[in-house]
Amino acid sequence: MAVMIIATWNINSIRARIETAVAWVKEASPDVLCLQEIKCETNSFPASVFEDLGYNVTIHGQKSYNGVAILSKPKPEDVRRGLPGDDDESPARYVEALFSAGPGMVRVASIYLPNGNPAGTEKYTFKLDWMERLTAHARELLKQEEALVLAGDYNVIPAPLDAKYPENWLTDALFLPETRARFRIMLNLGFTDAIRASMPEKPGIYTFWDYQAGAWQRNNGIRIDHLLLSPQAADRLKTTRIDSHVRGWDKPSDHVPTMIELTQ
DNA sequence: ATGACATATGAGATATGA
Numbered sequence: 001m002a003v004m005i006i007a008t009w010n011i012n013s014i015r016a017r018i019e020t021a022v023a024w025v026k027e028a029s030p031d032v033l034c035l036q037e038i039k040c041e042t043n044s045f046p047a048s049v050f051e052d053l054g055y056n057v058t059i060h061g062q063k064s065y066n067g068v069a070i071l072s073k074p075k076p077e078d079v080r081r082g083l084p085g086d087d088d089e090s091p092a093r094y095v096e097a098l099f100s101a102g103p104g105m106v107r108v109a110s111i112y113l114p115n116g117n118p119a120g121t122e123k124y125t126f127k128l129d130w131m132e133r134l135t136a137h138a139r140e141l142l143k144q145e146e147a148l149v150l151a152g153d154y155n156v157i158p159a160p161l162d163a164k165y166p167e168n169w170l171t172d173a174l175f176l177p178e179t180r181a182r183f184r185i186m187l188n189l190g191f192t193d194a195i196r197a198s199m200p201e202k203p204g205i206y207t208f209w210d211y212q213a214g215a216w217q218r219n220n221g222i223r224i225d226h227l228l229l230s231p232q233a234a235d236r237l238k239t240t241r242i243d244s245h246v247r248g249w250d251k252p253s254d255h256v257p258t259m260i261e262l263t264q
Numbered sequence: 265a266t267g268a269c270a271t272a273t274g275a276g277a278t279a280t281g282a
Contacts, residue, residue: 012281013271037281039272064272065280115282155282174282210282211269224282254270254282 003238004031006108007259008151008225010208013039014069018046020251025053028243030259031073032099034110034151038067045069060095067092068110068152074099078107085133093130098146104264106233107141111152116173124173127155131182139189141230147262148230150191153255155224156183158193161203162223174224191228194260198240208255209247216247225258236262 007030011017014035025033033055038045042061050057050071060081061067070076076097083094096109111134116127134150141148157175160166169175187193199205206221215221229237238261246256 016271037271115280117282169282172282208282213268222282 002104002264003261004104004106004264005259005261006030006032006034006106006149006151006227007257008034008036008110008153008227009257010036010112010153010225010253010255012037012253012255014045015040017251017253018049020246020249020253022049022053023249024243024246024257025050025055025071028257028259030071030257032106032108033071033257034108035069035071036067036110036112036153037065038069039065040067058095058097060092062092065091066112068095068112070095070097070108070110072097072099072108074101083130083133084137094134104147104236104262106147106149106262107144108149108151111150111154113152113154113156115155116179119171119173119176127173128178128182131179131186135182135186135189138186138191138228142189145232146230147233147236149233149260149262150228152226153224154183154226156180156226157222157224158183158196158226161201162196162205164204164206164220164222169222174222187228190231192231192234192237194227194229194234194237195223195240195242195258197234198237205242206244207242207258211254225255227258227260229260233262236264238263
């Protein structure tokens, strides 16, 4: 049966990581790849490198920080850059496109949810507000009853199972009860957390390992990159995969590619 | 412990990340 791979990867600078990115794209050949933290303006993104590999490139960049993109074999349609409520000053953290050509129709968003640290500051308030706006937009998208994949770096550790040392994260913006509650509110709109649904109760499933203190070597990881599936997408879910071996490559991002396979 | 790492900016040291 025909399948399509939809992946998400916080690349931590596409220009600093172009060789790593190309190596993985060639290895995995995803149909759709959501990138976060491209850390460049739209016109600085090395688009031609991926176009030469057969990809369309949809970019929502900004100077220095943040920035998201979607690489796709099928042509993007109905592109949205930014969340409803964003203005010209808002960080570039959301881009969405519809793919109706190729193996099955699906709408995909690349999401870079704010970190929010330190808690108790305006940064945390901004995170919670952003989650509320994302949830509102997700609610609208669900009304269309499409296969929908909201993929990205959510900066949310959903449960203690999703950290090697959950006790180290108790006061962190990624794991505070209010953060997890807002994530659950979003899930409860009817989304499936694809990775966890495919591996219920399984410990040690991580997508991020800090650069510091030998976190990778000690497997001190957290699961913060998620693919949320609408019911129509969940019905087509075949497999999931986390390419954690990429974290051991030279010049790695601190996140690894995380993906699903959908049937046609 | 405010460090260890890593990147962007801009040309030294600071902001940001999770």
